Amino acid sequence: xxxxxxxxxxxxxxxxxxxxxxxxxxxxVKLTQPSDQIRSKLRAAYDQDSGQLIxxxxxxAIHFQTVAAAxxxxxx
Amino acid sequence: xxxxxxxxxxxxxxxxxxxxxxxxxxxxVKLTQPSDQIRSKLRAAYDQDSGQLIxxxxxxAIHFQTVAAAxxxxxx
Amino acid sequence: xxxxxxxxxxxxxxxxxxxxxxxxxxxxVKLTQPSDQIRSKLRAAYDQDSGQLIxxxxxxAIHFQTVAAAxxxxxx
Amino acid sequence: xxxxxxxxxxxxxxxxxxxxxxxxxxxxVKLTQPSDQIRSKLRAAYDQDSGQLIxxxxxxAIHFQTVAAAxxxxxx
Amino acid sequence: xxxxxxxxxxxxxxxxxxxxxxxxxxxxVKLTQPSDQIRSKLRAAYDQDSGQLIxxxxxxAIHFQTVAAAxxxxxx
Amino acid sequence: xxxxxxxxxxxxxxxxxxxxxxxxxxxxVKLTQPSDQIRSKLRAAYDQDSGQLIxxxxxxAIHFQTVAAAxxxxxx
Numbered sequence: 001x002x003x004x005x006x007x008x009x010x011x012x013x014x015x016x017x018x019x020x021x022x023x024x025x026x027x028x029v030k031l032t033q034p035s036d037q038i039r040s041k042l043r044a045a046y047d048q049d050s051g052q053l054i055x056x057x058x059x060x061a062i063h064f065q066t067v068a069a070a071x072x073x074x075x076x
Numbered sequence: 077x078x079x080x081x082x083x084x085x086x087x088x089x090x091x092x093x094x095x096x097x098x099x100x101x102x103x104x105v106k107l108t109q110p111s112d113q114i115r116s117k118l119r120a121a122y123d124q125d126s127g128q129l130i131x132x133x134x135x136x137a138i139h140f141q142t143v144a145a146a147x148x149x150x151x152x
Numbered sequence: 153x154x155x156x157x158x159x160x161x162x163x164x165x166x167x168x169x170x171x172x173x174x175x176x177x178x179x180x181v182k183l184t185q186p187s188d189q190i191r192s193k194l195r196a197a198y199d200q201d202s203g204q205l206i207x208x209x210x211x212x213a214i215h216f217q218t219v220a221a222a223x224x225x226x227x228x
Numbered sequence: 229x230x231x232x233x234x235x236x237x238x239x240x241x242x243x244x245x246x247x248x249x250x251x252x253x254x255x256x257v258k259l260t261q262p263s264d265q266i267r268s269k270l271r272a273a274y275d276q277d278s279g280q281l282i283x284x285x286x287x288x289a290i291h292f293q294t295v296a297a298a299x300x301x302x303x304x
Numbered sequence: 305x306x307x308x309x310x311x312x313x314x315x316x317x318x319x320x321x322x323x324x325x326x327x328x329x330x331x332x333v334k335l336t337q338p339s340d341q342i343r344s345k346l347r348a349a350y351d352q353d354s355g356q357l358i359x360x361x362x363x364x365a366i367h368f369q370t371v372a373a374a375x376x377x378x379x380x
Numbered sequence: 381x382x383x384x385x386x387x388x389x390x391x392x393x394x395x396x397x398x399x400x401x402x403x404x405x406x407x408x409v410k411l412t413q414p415s416d417q418i419r420s421k422l423r424a425a426y427d428q429d430s431g432q433l434i435x436x437x438x439x440x441a442i443h444f445q446t447v448a449a450a451x452x453x454x455x456x
Contacts, residue, residue: 003140004115004167005167006165006166006167006170006227007165007166007167008166009166009220009225009226013082013083014082014083014084014085014102014211015080015081015082015083018082018100018103018107019107022104022107022108024170024213024215024216025163025209026209027096027170028174028209028212028213029205029206029208029209030170031170031174031212032174032199032205032208032209032212033199033200033205037149038199038200041166042200042201042202042205043202045202046202046206047108047109047114048109048114048118048124049118050118050119050121050122050128050202051127051131052127052137052202052206053108053109053118053121053148054105054122054128054131054132055131055203055206055207055210056104056105056108056206057101057102057104057105057108057135058104058131058134058135058138058210059209059210059213060104060126060133061100061139061142061207062138062139062210062213062214062217063213063216064100064139064142065138065142065217066198066216066217066220066225067219068085068142068145068212069145069220069225070220070225070226070227071143073085073146074084074085074146075143075146076177077271089233089234089235090234090236090237091232091234091235093234094252094255094259095236095259097289098256098259098260100252102288123260123261123266124261124266125270126270126271126273126274126277126280127274127279127280127283129257129270130257130280130283130284130287131283132256132257132260133253133254133256133257133287134256134258134283134286134287134290136256136259136260137252137253137256137287137291138290140252140291140294141290141293141294144237144294144297144298144304145297149237149294149297149298150236150237151256151298151300156319157319158317158318158319158322159317159318159319160318160378161318161377161378172313172345174366176322176368177361178361179322179361180326180360180361180364180365181357181358181360181361183322183323183326183364184326184351184357184360184364185351185357187354190352192350193372194352194353194354194357195354197354198354198355198358199364201354203355204354204355204358206357207355207358207362208337208358210362211361211362212366214362214365214366214369215365215368216368218365218368218369218377220316220373221372221377222377222378222379241386241387242386242387242388242389243384243385243386243387246386246404246407246411247411250408250411250412275412275413275418276413276418276422276431277422278422278423278425278426278429278432279426279431279432279435281409281412281413281422281437282409282426282432282436282439283435284408284409284412285405285406285408285409285410285412285439286435286438286439286442288408288411288412289404289405289408289439289442289443289446290442292443293442293445293446293448296389296446296449296450297449301389301446301449301450302388302389302450303450308391308395310394310395311393311395311397312394313394313448313453313454328398328444329429329437329441330437330438331398332402332436332438332440332441333433333434333436333437335398335399335402335435335440336402336427336433336437336440337427337428337433342427342428346428346429346430346433346442347430349430350430350431350434353430355431356430356431356434359431359434359435359438360434362438363434363437363438363441366438366441366442366445367441367444369402369445370441370444370445370448371454373448373449373452373453374448374454374455377427
């Protein structure tokens with residue numbers, strides 16, 4: 001059976017949507033580098049690198065656009 | 077009880093929307109590097125780095141697209 | 153006969169859409185550097201480079217916007 | 229009284245919209261680094277750095293998307 | 305007579321749309337650096353640079369958003 | 381009298397739209413660095429730098445999204 005890691009883009013609140021966007025940013029890295037061990041090692045480095053933190057924040061921002069649109073900006 | 081840090085994308089004015097976009101850009105960094113201490117240390121460095129300031133401005137720009145759309149560009 | 157590698161943007165679920173976005177990010181690299189051999193060599197390097205992994209994640213994020221819109225955010 | 233620096237996204241012409249986008253790009257930097265003195269010092273450097281000028285142009289481009297949409301592309 | 309190199313954004317399939325997006329990414333480089341000779345020389349270098357290949361893939365991704373929207377995501 | 385350098389986003393064809401996007405990318409640089417002399421000097425350098433050419437192509441791509449949307453993708 002295939003694992004389900006992204007069942008829906010719907011979230012109850014903008015905050016949950018932002019957390020989903022953060023998850024999607026990490027999934028993009030994981031699909032490119034599937035090794036948990038290598039990702040952990042890399043994370044220890046980039047967590048202390050402001051340029052890479054800003055870049056991560058940018059990927060979250062792009063995904064948040066998608067999630068926000070999918071939820072009609074939680075206007076309803 | 078879970079802390080609420082993003083209750084809504086609605087703001088009264090474009091200016092408040094821009095401030096919200098700035099907050100979202102910081103939240104993206106915070107969710108990736110939760111340590112206040114490390115972020116403070118990094119901030120002291122990148123605040124003086126024009127390339128990283130421009131990159132931060134870009135993340136704000138992406139979030140401002142989202143916030144502006146959520147508010148129907150404050151046209152109403 | 154021309155090979156078909158992108159018949160549709162429709163997917164059954166957000167998860168399949170995310171996988172398609174990942175495929176599109178790789179296709180963009182492949183169309184720019186068609187040599188399998190060179191790409192394999194480069195991959196061995198960038199798989200261990202957090203900056204490039206984040207950049208890859210960003211390309212996936214951009215394609216996921218397209219795929220999500222094409223699927224009307226799997227709302228139907 | 230709070231200063232108003234972004235009362236509206238409406239502009240009379242595309243050109244004024246482009247100027248507003250430029251202003252927004254600078255505001256993003258200013259909200260991240262509020263010191264006029266430090267920003268002036270940094271500007272003297274990045275004004276001569278083509279990579280950072282292109283990056284600045286990109287932030288303007290992203291904001292121009294927002295301003296153009298807010299003005300319905302000045303079609304009316 | 306002026307040469308026509310972009311008559312339409314319409315394509316029959318997503319795949320042709322992706323190829324058009326790749327062409328547009330190259331056109332952007334060509335309009336900035338019109339010399340075929342210099343571009344050929346540069347290409348020999350960046351074809352072997354994973355960071356630049358990912359950046360190229362990102363430009364394709366942005367153009368693919370445009371082409372996909374122009375074709376109504378090939379839904380019709 | 382103020383000079384008019386962006387009277388409209390409407391163009392007759394996608395190709396003219398792409399040329400307008402290229403112009404907008406340059407305008408973004410010009411508004412940030414107004415000195416013709418410095419820009420000419422920088423251009424001599426970045427014209428030979430593939431990374432910066434790709435970055436320029438990306439700014440064009442973002443503006444082309446805006447111009448294409450303004451022209452309803454030249455569908456009419």
